[in-house]
Amino acid sequence: MKKYFAPGRVNLIGEHLDYNGGTVLPVAIHLGVTATVQPLQENVIVLSSATHSFSKRIDLSDEIHFDKANDWANYPLGIIAQLKKENHSLRPCEIIFESNLPEASGLSSSAAVEVVTAFALLAQTEKQINLSWLALFCKQVENDFIGVKCGIMDQYAVALGKRNNALLIDCDKVNHRYIPFETGEYRLLVMNTKKPRSLIHSKYNERKQECEEALKIMRTTKSEIENLCQADMLWLNVLSNEVLKRRARHVISEQLRVNEAVKVLQHNDLSTFGRLMNASHTSLKNDYEVSGVELDTLVESAQQINGCLGARMTGAGFGGCAIAIAHAASVEELVNKVSEKYFSVTGLHCEVYECKVSDGVRAR
Numbered sequence: 001m002k003k004y005f006a007p008g009r010v011n012l013i014g015e016h017l018d019y020n021g022g023t024v025l026p027v028a029i030h031l032g033v034t035a036t037v038q039p040l041q042e043n044v045i046v047l048s049s050a051t052h053s054f055s056k057r058i059d060l061s062d063e064i065h066f067d068k069a070n071d072w073a074n075y076p077l078g079i080i081a082q083l084k085k086e087n088h089s090l091r092p093c094e095i096i097f098e099s100n101l102p103e104a105s106g107l108s109s110s111a112a113v114e115v116v117t118a119f120a121l122l123a124q125t126e127k128q129i130n131l132s133w134l135a136l137f138c139k140q141v142e143n144d145f146i147g148v149k150c151g152i153m154d155q156y157a158v159a160l161g162k163r164n165n166a167l168l169i170d171c172d173k174v175n176h177r178y179i180p181f182e183t184g185e186y187r188l189l190v191m192n193t194k195k196p197r198s199l200i201h202s203k204y205n206e207r208k209q210e211c212e213e214a215l216k217i218m219r220t221t222k223s224e225i226e227n228l229c230q231a232d233m234l235w236l237n238v239l240s241n242e243v244l245k246r247r248a249r250h251v252i253s254e255q256l257r258v259n260e261a262v263k264v265l266q267h268n269d270l271s272t273f274g275r276l277m278n279a280s281h282t283s284l285k286n287d288y289e290v291s292g293v294e295l296d297t298l299v300e301s302a303q304q305i306n307g308c309l310g311a312r313m314t315g316a317g318f319g320g321c322a323i324a325i326a327h328a329a330s331v332e333e334l335v336n337k338v339s340e341k342y343f344s345v346t347g348l349h350c351e352v353y354e355c356k357v358s359d360g361v362r363a364r
Helices: 068-085 107-121 132-147 152-159 204-219 233-238 242-265 270-286 293-303 330-347
Strands: 002-011 022-041 044-049 056-059 094-099 167-168 176-178 186-190 308-314 321-327 351-357
Touching: 002 107, 002 152, 002 242, 002 270, 002 308, 022 107, 022 152, 022 186, 022 242, 022 351, 044 068, 044 293, 044 321, 056 068, 068 107, 068 132, 094 107, 107 132, 132 152, 132 167, 152 167, 167 242, 176 242, 186 293, 186 308, 204 242, 233 242, 233 330, 242 270, 270 293, 270 308, 270 321, 293 308, 293 321, 293 330, 321 330, 330 351
Parallel strands: 044 094
Antiparallel strands: 002 022, 022 094, 022 167, 044 056, 167 176, 186 321, 186 351, 308 321
């Protein structure tokens, strides 16, 4: 019996830049998905969950297809199907999944399941696993088998995260480097709206299309740009449609914030980074329109606490989670006041987690 772990991820800054060819700055966190692998004699893989009353038995000689009824099991099923398609050797086994990540919260539980499944199965037969390849492999499964046209960020952060470091990912060139993220006396907090969101049923694809339209218009006069993150603020003048202008303004300004964040984090300047977080949320709220009353209430309540350097929504939006960086001495006050305000506005109970920056997928 062997155990493997893949973390969830939090994007510190750089929202909705991955599919616009920009750079993003996520961290892997200590919460995640554990896979326990037990060998079997029959030519099958059995998927089960300690946190879901669900079990799926796959005969390795059968073809595997997406089926909505399989629910969460579609993620490991997609991995198994693609590994078979690429002729990787698969050993019969049972994989028991256990997660302490809140689902549908924007912390990449699906990417964690994909990455830990692929890593665990490959670890049974292959000595070396290229983690960059693994991330791209899992993204392909998410795009083609699951049908979510996500960018590279989630799988990349889950696979290649590094303790006390953020991962600067160039989503256009598909490369990365590590940026120090030492919080010292401050804490990284994740605030969960408890309002589930689905990228498939949200306006995610609508925003993506709006950005493509904005880029197409810009390229009529600025043919040299390949993606929206390469654009300059002055180029917004070619957009007569106010909605497209706002969407493009978020993307361009967010890329500038990522660039500045990299500089200040290398000098451990968390105060300036906090201000960049605040500006990012304002842009996501007003220009990109992907937050909503739940996320805004969490973020704006946290920002009012002395000792909170900054707060913003994280992930695609439309529910899910926000993050904050707060002094350790302020955490209790923040949790209490944010929770009270959130319930009074929404009637929902939020959850706040203190997260440690973690390594990526690994054997346990």
